[in-house]
Structures are given as structure tokens and as C-alpha cells.
Amino acid sequence: DTEVTQTPKHLVMGMTNKKSLKCEQHMGHRAMYWYKQKAKKPPELMFVYSYEKLSINESVPSRFSPECPNSSLLNLHLHALQPEDSALYLCASSQVRGHSYEQYFGPGTRLTVT
Amino acid sequence: GIQVEQSPPDLILQEGANSTLRCNFSDSVNNLQWFHQNPWGQLINLFYIPSGTKQNGRLSATTVATERYSLLYISSSQTTDSGVYFCAVEDTGRRALTFGSGTRLQVQP
Numbered sequence: 001d002t003e004v005t006q007t008p009k010h011l012v013m014g015m016t017n018k019k020s021l022k023c024e025q026h027m028g029h030r031a032m033y034w035y036k037q038k039a040k041k042p043p044e045l046m047f048v049y050s051y052e053k054l055s056i057n058e059s060v061p062s063r064f065s066p067e068c069p070n071s072s073l074l075n076l077h078l079h080a081l082q083p084e085d086s087a088l089y090l091c092a093s094s095q096v097r098g099h100s101y102e103q104y105f106g107p108g109t110r111l112t113v114t
Numbered sequence: 115g116i117q118v119e120q121s122p123p124d125l126i127l128q129e130g131a132n133s134t135l136r137c138n139f140s141d142s143v144n145n146l147q148w149f150h151q152n153p154w155g156q157l158i159n160l161f162y163i164p165s166g167t168k169q170n171g172r173l174s175a176t177t178v179a180t181e182r183y184s185l186l187y188i189s190s191s192q193t194t195d196s197g198v199y200f201c202a203v204e205d206t207g208r209r210a211l212t213f214g215s216g217t218r219l220q221v222q223p
Binding site: 031033035037041042043044045048050055056088090092094096100101102103104105107108110 | 144145147149154155156157159162200202204208209210211212213214215216
């Protein structure tokens with residue numbers, strides 16, 4: 001099974017709301033990632049977790065707060081977002097050690113900030 | 115950081131035609147992947163190919179790591195092949211993918 005699931009599929013939120021995106025995988029992967037994709041652009045890395053610890057933060061504004069409560073789950077907490085944060089948010093996972101570091105992506109959450 | 119360039123940016127084909135997509139990268143890589151992004155945004159893994167050649171049905175890919183490029187071949191294209199094809203690389207020492215800008219493919223019946 002090479003499935004990464006994300007919920008919700010779509011989210012509309014106001015600039016004063018607090019919401020969370022959820023990502024789950026059961027492939028035994030110990031690295032998990034958040035990417036952001038604006039329309040007609042490639043995905044861009046936001047955060048990397050390795051063994052449940054934050055290893056890369058691409059200078060993401062603090063209104064985005066990641067959390068990795070266990071090896072299967074990754075959350076992205078959203079607070080006081082701006083309209084320009086509207087995008088497709090993609091989660092991915094991969095092995096950390098071994099021969100293949102192939103990343104597998106979830107279907108994404110399409111976020112609209114009003 | 116590592117630079118990834120894809121060409122061509124746009125490609126229109128008639129059904130049944132063949133095509134070659136190219137990905138150039140600026141530094142040594144641990145990982146190179148090709149993805150197809152469908153209209154709903156899902157990134158579908160096509161190949162994990164840091165070096166060598168692989169084939170999967172009508173698709174094949176070749177990476178020449180020493181010359182820092184990869185090619186994706188699509189043969190006998192179908193309308194369902196339409197979408198955006200991304201090359202993404204992971205450079206040595208950094209566990210994250212950097213994506214090229216993509217090739218937008220439209221296959222017409």
C-alpha cells in the first residue's frame with residue numbers, strides 16, 4: 001500500500017479562523033513533508049519531519065504551525081491566514097534510511113482564505 | 115540551492131504521437147522522481163530514477179547522473195496522458211525535493 005491520505009479535501013476559512021490539515025500514512029515511513037502549491041506553479045517545500053522531529057523549516061511564517069504527534073500522522077495548524085495563502089497543500093512521506101527515498105504524495109487539501 | 119529546469123514548458127500532441135520531456139539539474143542528486151499531476155492536483159509517481167533506465171508500459175525514463183539530466187519518454191500518447199509532468203530532485207545532504215517548473219502536456223483526440 002503506497003497511500004497517503006489527507007483531510008479535508010477542501011477548506012474555506014476566514015482570516016480570523018483557526019483550522020488544521022491532517023495527513024496520515026501507514027507505510028512505516030519515518031520522514032513526512034508539507035509542500036505548498038500555488039496555481040500553475042510547482043510544489044514548494046514548507047516543512048520536513050524526520051523521526052517525528054522537525055528537521056527543515058523553509059522560513060515559513062508562524063501562522064503555519066506543523067505538528068507530528070506520531071510516526072503516522074502529520075498536522076498543519078493554520079491561524080490568521082492571508083488570502084495569498086490560498087493554495088493546494090500537499091503532504092508526502094518517504095523512508096529515511098535504505099536504498100530508496102522515493103516520496104509518495106497525498107491528494108492534497110485545496111485551501112481558500114477569504 | 116539546486117536548480118531544476120524542464121523543457122519544453124508546453125506540449126500539444128495528437129493522440130498516438132510520441133514525445134520526450136527533458137529535465138536538467140545543476141548538482142549531484144540522491145533522488146530523482148518523475149510525477150504526473152492530474153487535473154485534481156494528485157501527484158502520481160511515475161518513476162524513481164536517480165540513475166539508469168526504467169520502463170513502465172508506454173512510459174520510460176533515463177537518467178544520466180554524470181551529465182545531470184533525465185528524460186521521460188511517452189509513446190503512443192492518449193488523452194488521459196494530459197496534465198503536468200514534473201521532475202523533482204533531492205540533492206545530497208538535504209532530505210527534500212526541489213521541483214522543476216513542469217511540462218504541461220495536452221493530448222488531442
